[in-house]
Amino acid sequence: MALTLHYHPLSSFCWKALIGLYENDTPFTARLVNLGEPASRAAFLEVWALGKFPVLTDAARGQTVPETSVILDYLDLHYPGSVQFTPADRDAAWQTRLWDRFFDLYVQQPMQKIVSDRIRPTNADRDPLGVAQARAQLQTAYDVLETELSGRTWMSGQTFGLADCAALPGLFYADKVEPWGKDRPLVSAYFERLKTRLSVQRVLAEAEPFFHLFPAG
Known part of the structure; x- marks a missing residue:
């Protein structure tokens, strides 16, 4: 399998790539990385020295593709399926990328800040202001x-x-650490x-x- x-x-972030792969039933091998296990960590660092997952490797084309948005762009280009992740129309494309960045930067990152603070070893290491x-x-x-x-079904309109x-x-993890509550019915429905x-x-x-x-609060 390539x-x-x-x-x-x-x-x-791995979920984001997996959702894209599963949407189009794209054949791939899933290789679980355990950064806490020395051999697994070392093997992954050989693939991508920065040690951030997910990373997609394509043996057929000799490519190593990091970063979730880039992975989905790569799949659109070289392994297209019934779901096109970024529209061909350039006006629709920039709007799609805007909301992609919105979720990565303004939902995922603050969520991860809260989660990472929970696993700091002592209270002295924590960052209550952050x-x-x-x-x-x-x-x-x-x-x-x-x-x-x-008026939207999906973030790009009517198309996933x-x-x-x-x-x-x-949203899945953010709601666990900072719920959006009952006063945002459109977020809940989405x-x-x-x-x-x-x-x-x-x-x-x-x-x-x-x-x-997952670290409890």
């Missing part, structure tokens, strides 16, 4: 989404795409629509055995 995804099933800022940023992001989702692949992972996708259901089912590793 494609190999180096990943961990609990990683939110966590408070991350929580505030998430609340602002939820407000933006509640406005923007009016790149931004929706980015949305599910961030999240429920995302969970009806077979690709999403598969990703969540594969991650479930690892959920106990």
Whole structure:
């Protein structure tokens, strides 16, 4: 099999790539990376020295592709399927990329700030101000989404795409650390629509055995 995804099933950014692969039933080999295990870590660093997953390798084309948005662009270009992640229309494309970046930068990153603070070894190592800022940023992001989702089925309109692949992972974990609550019905409805996708259901089912590793508040 030409494609190999180096990943961990609990990683939110890995979910984004997996959703894209599963949406189009793209054949690939899943290679689980355990950064806490020296041999697994060393093998992964040989693939991508920065040590950030997911990374897609393509043996047929001799390519190593990091970064989730780039991975989905690569799949669009070289392994296209029924779901086109970024529209060919350039006006629609920049809007799709805008919301892809929105979820990565304004939902995933503050969520990860909160989670990473939970696993710091001592209270002295924690960053309460940074966590408070991350929580505030998430609340602002939820407000933006509640406005923007009016009249939309998916983030690019009526067609599932790149931004929706980015949305599910961030929203899934963000709601656990900083819930959006009952006052944002459009965000809640969008999240429920995302969970009806077979690709999403598969990703969540594969991650479930690892959920106990998620740090509780």
